[in-house]
Amino acid sequence: MNVIVSGVAASEPTTGKSASVPKIFTYQGVPYVYWSAMEFRETAGGQVVTRLATRGVQLVRDDAGMMWAAGTQRAWPADQGDEVLGSSADGKVGDLEDGFDVQVIDGRLLMTSGAGTTGCTTPLSPMFGCYHLQIRTSATPLGNHVYNAWVVNNVALPFNPHEYGRFARDPSGNWHIFGQFLPPINTGSAAPGNTVSPSQGHFPVTPSAFQFGSVDASAQPDPTSGPNYLDVPFTLLRAQNLDCQAASARLDPVGNSCASSVARYCRSQGYASGGIMEELNTVQAGVLCFRSEHVASPIVSISQLTARDAHCVAGNLFSDSCASAIAGYCKATGFAGGGFGPMEYSNDAAQVACLDGVAGNIVPTSYTEISGYNTCSASGWPGTTTCFSAVNRACLAKGYAGGYGILDHFGDGATIGCARRGVPR
Incomplete structure (x- = not known):
């Protein structure tokens, strides 16, 4: 042989x-x-x-x-x-x-x-x-x-x-x-x-x-509703960005390779507005994917975000300061539900997601309330894996499709983004 x-x-x-x-x-x-x-x-x-x-x-x-x-x-x-x-x-x-x-x-x-x-x-x-x-x-x-x-x-x-x-x-x-x-x-x-x-x-x-x-005539993805929650293995997310790992999915405010992985995966499945990671374990992540005329994904300069919050700079795009700046930018441009991101970023540009009032809602709450769903402390970084999980579960408990993070906070008080169910395309 x-x-x-x-x-x-x-x-x-x-x-x-x-x-x-x-x-x-x-x-x-x-x-x-x-x-x-x-x-x-x-x-x-x-x-x-x-x-x-x-x-x-x-x-x-x-x-x-x-x-x-x-x-x-x-x-x-x-x-x-x-x-x-x-x-x-x-x-x-x-x-x-x-x-x-x-x-x-x-x-x-x-x-x-x-x-x-x-x-x-x-x-x-x-x-x-x-x-x-x-x-x-x-x-x-x-x-x-x-x-x-x-x-x-x-x-x-x-x-x-x-x-x-x-x-x-x-x-x-x-x-x-x-x-x-x-x-x-x-x-x-x-x-x-x-x-x-x-x-x-x-x-x-x-x-x-x-x-x-010359072209494969097979059907292309065309989601019938949104947003949708999908379980995605990390092996698949790493194919979108090799640096995305379960152990460091949300490690610190500086960088987040999984943010781009999730957005790219969602787009590959017909969700043109991208998505966000909600939950995870060592094997897979739960992501919320958006497709709707009520969710935009504009590219904004980081200097525009810095103008809204001086502490939001290229070196900490996943900080609470940038979460606040992104939400503020979205609201100032007509999106009452605020937003999240960045989903992608390079040099002075960042792609964010903005939700109007049909797609999203800014909900007042407290760390005391959301920490009942998962670990999330007012004294720590609000972009941790467990904080996103806590926000997601709090939004689900209120009847929403999921959450997109802490948008602003002050002492024990916080405002969170909750995605509405059944948003028309």
Whole structure:
């Protein structure tokens, strides 16, 4: 036995690669092998899958009858060979393209794959459309991104997360795709009509009728209401920002990598206004995602925030001074519910979230009251994990969808932001 393709080891913080799901086929009498090439990072918070593409090489047989990648008689590194299908700069092909099967049908190359975007690392990842089935074609077996340009767009393939979709032909000559189809992931968007009952099953296809286009016609996330509370694994949040870790999700007023992770995740699920972390444990975070014309996400200069509170500067954007400045900025620009953030920040710019009176409410309370829900002290930093949890639970107890932090405080008194339920889009 010989190993045709081998993985590439990694140690923090370098990137490693692995090879899996081999696909051996013959095209015009020449053998080839494709494999799923996974890229990952070893981080302080654990391993993070950053990208998955499909690569391939031509095979040749040596004098002993062993098969090798053309031009070598050693294991081919997983990150070498042609990337026949992988993410593109124009966004038409996402960060996950896990090829499952290659067949030559009526002289045409056809490949099935599980497709997804950043953070979609397994069929169970809580992301809309993660690992949905695609069928792609190419005029040649090798070359850079030769499968990127053409994807079937006239057949309503099952939208479920799926694994190992493979072509098979029955004794009558009819083609089918077999695979494992899992329950659809609910992140607030309705499952499209081409979702099927979960099963290890098959469905008929007619390859001769396939039509191809440059854009995947599968459904995109479109949340039916908001805000929505979602449980998100830290493995997924680290894919959005490698520095986001459960142990330091809200470590101090200086920086918060998880703020950007949460906002990016929410946007990837159709919540254009971003979101905020409410609760967490060592495995996952509870986040509140916003999509509504009543929630804006403006970019404001940090100097504008400093003008509202002199203690809010670039070095402490997650301080109580900046929370007050952001809420004040939002109210001054017509958003009666105040706001939170920053969700993203760079140099003198910060992206914040502002809620109008339909989406949010500023609620007077006290540390005495909210500390009954979780640890939160008037003498400490009000941006701690437990303070956000306390505010969230206090807002839930008052009938709101959740909370977005302490906006201002004075002695035992505090004002908190509470997000209203059922806000129209």
